Amino acid sequence: MPTESPITPLARALAREASAVAGTPDAAAALEPPANAEFGDLATNVAMTLAKAAKRNPREIADDLVTRLPDADGLAGYIASAEVAGPGFINLTLSPRWFADAARAIAEAGDDYGRGQADPPERILIEFVSANPTGPPHVGHARQAAYGDSLARILDYSGHAVTREFYVNDWGRQMELFGASVAARYGQLLGLATEVPEDGYQGDYVRGIAERLREEVGDDYADRVDPPDAEALAVFALRGKDLMLAEMTAVLARFRVRFDDFFSETTLHEGGMVARGLEALIASGDAYEHEGALWFRTTDYGDEKDRVLRRSDGSTTYLAADVAYHLDKAGRGDARLLDVLGADHHGYIARLRAVIAAGGHDPDMLEVPIVQLVSLVEGGEAKKMSKRAGTLVTLSDLIDDIGVDAARFFLVQRSHETAFDLDLDVARAEGNENPVYYVQYAHARIAGILAQQPGAPADAGPPDALDPAERALLLTLAGWPEAVHEAERRRSPHRVAAYLMDLARDFHAFYHRCRVVGEAPAVMALRLDLLRATRQVIATGLGLVGVEAPDRM
């Protein structure tokens, strides 16, 4: 069963009392730890937000409220003190009993603490990475993969029904070029003087593809690649693509990224869906002929200019396939479509929304999170990456270099809306300068203690007093459901990473101030619950961003 934050019941009780005092039906009560811990455990601005509606001085409302709170339903026994401060803030200090009850509740909720908060739960189709199957995924794809996969995990954890899809651009001129490039490398393996086309794929990985292809077909195509015939090229393109895609899937799996579906663009063309999509747009008046080409009237939906669907030579554009693809996606029964795109595709958003709208759907069902660029820094300088020069850093290279945990944590730690520099020297470090170990170390430390101390004393009751570090740690633990909820609502996995850094910091501070083993039963019981709760939340949180939570390091 999903379990809410232990602060939530307090907030509900507070809102009820505040409404009663102010005489207003609904009180919006923010109840959160204050900026400065000296003010108490929790603070609320409810008196100030109610002041206008109630036409009363906020301090006056606050004064009335603090006299009622300690005895109110749901609060009795939990409020150690309530004071009015500043313009009308109410500062609360909570009793040891509340901390003990809260720690126990979180510890016992296990992996369900923070789960299932989607409001409302929806069927969501998330498409991400969708790298061209003509080459290995690079660092930019790595960021999109880390973002998309983490987001999918968070959406799923929050109660949405998530499908993860990879759109395969396996059609058109680029595939022909890829086939020709593979064919040329295959010819070279047989000692022929075949050359990769000028505008083809020059990367070394094409040799690898050709080698594996040769293992499949042997020398059967020896006399058909110099010069190549059309049928041979088609075979090289198709099999090359399959091999490339298999390799891509394997690397992504290594990166702990999985997909439910791989949707082939070719099936849209061969199945007639592209043609039917264009006909539908013509029928609805959303497409028109001009100078021999077919245009999509995307300006009707807010785009800057209309876009070509079918060129004057009769061939269809990339957009035509995307019309078919998005009409298909929109008709599958999902409430929401998420297209995760790179920053260089942001100009495409208006077009995609136009497709959805022209298909008779609510354009707001489509969300397009844009993942900004990531650049690599090494030795204090930007690492130059060039596809042509072969200095592109692939996802595989990145994993080999800094490891999956560091790569995923770094890539998801920053907001997807911000371009950032990934410092390889820091990410590579296995020591204290690497943030991912800061979080993992907290988990391993707790595992070590709990391994020696199996159970808490039963019925120990709350301790007489609390250490400030205990208060801070529990209040941060109480913030976990809100952190996940925010990550889900804002499509921002980096909120989870930021939360984990905060939690790890509070735990390490707690650890240094508070011993667990050998303390009085009531103290030890609370601290063991804090350890169990912290360990669980770290494990859950790291799991949501695809990072392991080791028991030993």
Added chain:
RNA sequence: GCGCCAGUAGCUCAGUCGGAUAGAGCGUCGGUCUACGAAACCGAAGGUCACAGGUUCGAAUCCUGUCUGGCGCGCCA
């Protein structure tokens, strides 16, 4: 020129339904291991939140304008 994203500590970045003295990691300086893991902790230095106006009890946060940076603006994908 138009559009999207950004501009917060020496560096990389959090902070975005407006709240009290703006935070973290790294880096710098100084401390802490004879009790549960020092990959840790404690303390210090370090900020005109790009700039200028506006909204209000209150603005890093909302509005307007300016400047700077990244990306985009094809009958390419």
